[in-house]
Amino acid sequence: MSEAKLSKVEYVKIASNRLRGPVDAELHNGTDHFSEEGYQILKFHGIYQQDDRDVRKARKAQGLGPDYSFMIRVAIPGGVLTPEQYLALDRLADELGNATLRITTRQAIQYHGVRKGGLKPLMQVLNRNLLTTLSACGDVVRNIVACPAPFADRQRSELMRYAKELSDRLKPRTRAYYEIWLDGERAASLEESEPLYGDTYLPRKFKIGFAFPGDNCVDVYTQDIGIVPVVGERGLEGFTLLVGGGLGQSHGAKDTHPVLAKPLTTVGPEQFFEVVEAIVKVQRDHGRRDDRKFSRMKYLVEAWGIERFKAEVERYVGYALPEARPLEWLSGDDHLGWHEQGDGKLFFGLFVENGRVKENLRAAIREVVQRFAPEVRLTAQQNILFVGVDPSDQAAIEAIFRNHGVALPGTLPLAVQNAMACPALPTCGLAITESERVMPEVIREFDALLGRLELHDGPIPHVRMTGCPNGCARPYSAEVGLVGRSLGSYTIYLGGSPLGTRLGQVYLDNVKREEIVNRLEPLLAAYKHERLEGEAFGDYCDRVGVGTLRERFGDLASV
Structure with a gap:
């Protein structure tokens, strides 16, 4: 170029x-x-x-x-x-x-x-x-995410080992x-050359995530490379690779949009690292460097098509890649509450509202870690897992959280537990409007609406908010996405899948923060009467059609 x-x-x-x-x-x-x-x-x-x-x-x-x-x-x-x-x-x-x-x-x-x-x-x-x-x-491969659930089996431990090794290999x-x-301290293995990145590194940020089969707690389709192991009795027997996901877009920048990753191939463990590095190199060499709004790999995959992109990866590795195996998902939940690990120990998933550890919550977590020394694992939904807990310590750990006034999973509304928000104002330079500071109020108003409509008896919608269109809290893959549009106003997206396999669509634009829940009320009332058995709200919106719902309810502030 x-x-x-x-x-x-x-x-x-x-x-x-x-x-x-x-x-x-x-x-x-x-x-x-x-x-x-x-x-x-x-x-x-x-x-x-x-x-x-x-x-x-x-x-x-x-x-x-x-x-x-x-x-x-x-x-x-x-x-x-x-x-x-x-x-x-x-x-x-x-x-x-x-x-x-x-x-x-x-x-x-x-x-x-x-x-x-x-x-x-x-x-x-x-x-x-x-x-x-x-x-x-x-503009590098950023922190590699992986399903943090610490169930004691060979496949789970291998997944985390692969994630760590891949992270090490892809560091500058x-x-x-x-x-x-x-002060000049350096590891002996580091060298001055950049064999992967070169002098200009990648065109833009690059995200990689490992999901476990059936468990999409990391939103694997929103990654530049999504990785799903093929699990067998002997451990991880291969990896299905997805490419070209990414959620950022820009108001006013035509043709910028969120995209879910597409299946590329399924490879064996002996090919895995080479193929992943080849994908990164293809983006390094062919991703756009003239306009950063279009520099993510998702736009390269879209411009070329998946077949041409695959052919280029094959050229880099020097051999043909097989077709991708089909994937099936059972859950996108975040492993909150108590779980048996399978080795006689327990792990405990604690909800952290919008990921902010502060005040009494911070003191409680510190006390638990100091007294019981669990391994700590952070989740891609901004929560925290305490791993390797002796069953005899369960009551004492719960008591610590209660003594500090920290709500335990199961005592909070599910709408609150399912919600996420980005930091936004006052620190983020890209924020158009509020997110983290207003989400606690918005989500509790939303939960109160569910109560008035008697909708707590079914699947509880996932709501995610960001203060700008970059999508850091992944609102576009949520059942209800709230994206900062202007000061105090948001675009409402509907119809994402609770399994993270489908993007939402624009329902209403430029909705004032105070009107968000009112605007959702007629939709939820219709959902109550028209849903199929066990149907999630996002699936209902997709089945009926977001455009149809807009025609029916877009002009109504409330029922």
Whole structure:
């Protein structure tokens, strides 16, 4: 591709000397923020530069610049943490963050409110605890997600092992991270060349997720590469690969849209890593670098078609790829509550509203981890699992949460437990309107509506909200998706599958936050009387047709 067709960010990457500059020079230059070029490279190190948008106007009126702080994302493959690692993360929230931890929809941990001077100390503590932020953001393969359910069988443990090994193989090899943040500390296996990424890395971010057969808790179809093992008595006998998923879009940018991944092939374990790396290389070499709105691999797969894309992957690996095996899904739930692991131990899934670990919840989790030392696993639905619990400790663990005022699964409305929201305002620079701060009120209004309509006796709809169209909380694959449209207004999407296998469609645009539940009321009332036995709300909307529902109820505020 000629230089004339490169976007500005591509030039920044080229000039960075493999992710060094200008971060290395600007880290200690006495300012409270980085330049735009520095910010673009910071992302590869797992850092987003932000400012407090709640005070932006007031500060400007006073002649002050933005109140800068940083979001730090810790990459945790499969969401697996030792108790010691979790406690180290918890301590850092007080020492350098804003006293909260944020569980992301990619099983990572985010810190918010970190000041520039706290970046390097935070990175060094993470490194001492065998944790890193490298490639948690940026135009690389980001944190690899995997179904975290710790059932004690060979196939589950192999899945997590493959996820960790793939994560290690796809990390950038540059020494920049170690030089800038760790005073030159580096692992002996790292080399200066970037055999996978080259000097300009990937055209855009790249997401990979492992589901377990039948269990789509990670939304596998929303990934650039979705991976579903073929399970046999001898362990994992192969992998079905899906390609081209992604949910981001841009208001005002024609032809940007969410897409679900398509089946590509089913390969054996001996081919797995080579084929996955080939898919990444195809995107590296052919993904668009002129317009970042169209740089995700989903647009390459769409432009070429799945057959041409497959042929190109075959050219990279040097052999033909077989057809993909069909997949079947049974659940998309998040493993909340108590479960037997199969080895005499239990695991416990705890709901974390919108992934924000703070105040009494944070204290309760800390006490449980300190006293009982369970392995901690983060989920792709922003919740947390405590693994390897002795059955004799079950009552004591529940007592800790109750003593701290933390609601246990089963005591919360299912609508609340099924909901997700992104952080949005005041920290996210892309947010158009609120998400995390208003979702608790919106979802409880929604649950009250279900109660008035006596709809708690069937499947409870999944509701997800984002403050902009980028889709970080995966609203487009939800039964009810609420996407920030303008300040205080949202686009309502309906008809996604509770199994994560179908996208929703636009029902109403530019709906005020206060009117969201009213706008859904006539739909839910019709659903109550017209649903088939056991039919989920998203499946009902898809069967009847979102366009038909809009014609019937789009002009009604309430029944």
